[in-house]
Amino acid sequence: MAVHDLRSALEVLAKHPGQLHTTNHPIDPMGELAGVYKRVGAGATVQRPTKLGPAMMFENVKGYPGARILVGLLASRQRVGMLLDCPPRELTQKFAQAVRNPLEPVFVDASQAPCQEVVHKADDAGFDIRTLLPAPTNTDMDAGPYFCEAMVLGSDPDNGHTDVTIHRLCVQSEDEISIFFAPGRHIDAFRKKAEAKGEALPVSINIGVDPAAYMGTSFEAPTTPLGFDELTIGGALRGEGVHLVECLTINQKALARAEIVIEGEILPNVRVAEDQNTNTGHAMPEFPGYDGPANPSLPVIKVKAVTTRTNPIVQTLVGPGEEHVSLAGIPTEAAVFKICEDEFPGFVRQTYAHSSGGGKFLQIIQVEKTSEFDDGRARQAGVLALGVYSELKHVVLVDEDVDPFDSEDVLWAMTTRFQADRDLVILPGIAGHVLDPSQTPQYNPALPDKGVTAKMVYDATRPYHLKDMFTRAQFRDVDPTPWYPGYQE
Structure with a gap:
C-alpha cells in the first residue's frame, strides 16, 4: 500500500x-x-x-x-x-x-x-x-x-x-x-x-x-x-x-x-x-x-x-x-555514513545513532580494516563524524564482527578491545549542544560557555596486526526451528 x-x-x-x-x-x-x-x-x-x-x-x-x-x-x-x-x-x-x-x-x-x-x-x-x-x-x-x-x-x-x-x-x-x-x-x-x-x-x-x-x-x-x-x-x-x-x-x-x-x-x-x-x-x-x-x-x-x-x-x-531517536538519529547516521563513504569508500560498514544519546550524542561506527594503515583510518572516521555533526559528543568505533545495533555486543568490544591510555581520543573545548547539562561552566569551569564540551572517540577496534588474537569463538550455524518451532531472529 x-x-x-x-x-x-x-x-x-x-x-x-x-x-x-x-x-x-x-x-x-x-x-x-x-x-x-x-x-x-x-x-x-x-x-x-x-x-x-x-x-x-x-x-x-x-x-x-x-x-x-x-x-x-x-x-x-x-x-x-x-x-x-x-x-x-x-x-x-x-x-x-x-x-x-x-x-x-x-x-x-x-x-x-x-x-x-x-x-x-x-x-x-x-x-x-x-x-x-x-x-x-x-x-x-x-x-x-x-x-x-x-x-x-x-x-x-x-x-x-x-x-x-x-x-x-x-x-x-x-x-x-x-x-x-x-x-x-x-x-x-x-x-x-x-x-x-x-x-x-x-x-x-x-x-x-x-x-x-x-x-x-x-x-x-x-x-x-x-x-x-x-x-x-x-x-x-x-x-x-x-x-x-x-x-x-x-x-x-x-x-x-x-x-x-x-x-x-x-x-x-x-x-x-x-x-x-x-x-x-x-x-x-x-x-x-x-x-x-x-x-x-x-x-x-x-x-x-x-x-x-x-x-x-x-x-x-x-x-x-x-x-526523537528516529527523527534525529537516522538522518545523523546517514550524514556520517555519507561523509565516510565519500572519504573512504567501503571502509565504514554501518553507523548507528544510539538511543542512549537521544539520537544526537552517541554514534557507533562499524569499520572493516584490511591493513595496519586502517588503524588510523578508523580514528579518522571518528573525527569526521564529529566534524560532520556538531552536536555529536561521543563516537565508539567497532569492528565488522560486532553488531553496532546490539548494546551488549558494543559494550563487550569496549571492554575487551580497549585500553584507556592508548585507545581514547579526547578533543576538549568543542562546540556541542546546549541541552546537555554537563556542557556548562557550572559542571566544568574550564568550559567557556554553555554548549561547549569535550568530545571523545572511543576506539574499541582490534589493532590490525593483532587481529588473530581477537577472533571470536565460532559456533556452528544451525537452524534451531526443528527443536524450537516458531523461532525468529
Whole structure:
C-alpha cells in the first residue's frame, strides 16, 4: 500500500499486528497522555520503567470533540522501516542516497490540499488555538502545552530559499506561540534577516504528515547547508515530491497533505518568557532525558489561521523517547555514513545513532580494516563524524564482527578491545549542544560557555596486526526451528 500522508501510513501500520493501538478511553492531553505512553512505548532516555511498544491513537480527547492525538508513530526503527519500505538496518544507506538524489516538491492548488478542508481565521469571533487543537504537555512541570512534532517551514527573506525543521513550540495565548531555536538553526537565520529589516517572517507549522517528510527534516549543515531544502530529502525517500500549497493568510507554503497547518508570522523584536503562564522554570522534557530550562526570552509566532483536515490528528511525541531517536538519529547516521563513504569508500560498514544519546550524542561506527594503515583510518572516521555533526559528543568505533545495533555486543568490544591510555581520543573545548547539562561552566569551569564540551572517540577496534588474537569463538550455524518451532531472529 502506497504511503503519501499520515492516514495512509496508519493504514499500513494497521496491517502489522502490534504496531498500532487505538483507544476510545477518555484521555487528558495535559500530562496524562504522555504518562500513559511513557510506560507503553516511549523508550530511549525516558526514566524507567519504559519500553518500546506500538504507536497509540487516542480518539477520545477530553475537551476536544472530533480531534485525535497520535503518539509514537516513529518510536521504533522497525516501524520507520515499515513506513519507508526499507529493512531497518538499511535505513542509514537509504537516507544517504536520498541526500545524494533530492527530489523537488510539487505545487498543487487548494482543491488538492486536504489540509485546508476546514479553515479557522484569527479574525473569526472566538478564535483560540488553545480550544481548537489539543496541544499536550509531557509533564506537570511543562511551561505550557506544546506542539512537539510540528514542522516549521520558513523562507530566506532575501532569496526565497526554504528550510523546514522541527522546533519547540509552546502555546502562549489564543493566537501566540513561542518558538525555541537551538544555535545555528537556519530558520532562525531567516528570522534574524527579517528582523533586521523590521519585518515579520511568515511561517507555516505543519502537523501530521507523511513520515518521509518528517524524517528528512533533521539533516543539518554541512550535509544540508543553508539554502538546501530538506523537503527534497523527504521527496527522495518517498519517490514522490512533497506536495505544497499556498497558505491562505500569509505569503508562505504549507504541506498540502498535512493534518493541520498553523499559519503565522514570527514577529520582529518581540520576546516572551517560555513559562510566562506557569512560572515552572521548566520547558519540557528534552532528548537527553532531562527537563529543559524555560527560556526567558523567545521569539513569538502570531497566528493568522489554523487549517485542518476533517477530524484532524494531532501528532505528538514524548520528548526524550525513541521517536526523537528516529527523527534525529537516522538522518545523523546517514550524514556520517555519507561523509565516510565519500572519504573512504567501503571502509565504514554501518553507523548507528544510539538511543542512549537521544539520537544526537552517541554514534557507533562499524569499520572493516584490511591493513595496519586502517588503524588510523578508523580514528579518522571518528573525527569526521564529529566534524560532520556538531552536536555529536561521543563516537565508539567497532569492528565488522560486532553488531553496532546490539548494546551488549558494543559494550563487550569496549571492554575487551580497549585500553584507556592508548585507545581514547579526547578533543576538549568543542562546540556541542546546549541541552546537555554537563556542557556548562557550572559542571566544568574550564568550559567557556554553555554548549561547549569535550568530545571523545572511543576506539574499541582490534589493532590490525593483532587481529588473530581477537577472533571470536565460532559456533556452528544451525537452524534451531526443528527443536524450537516458531523461532525468529
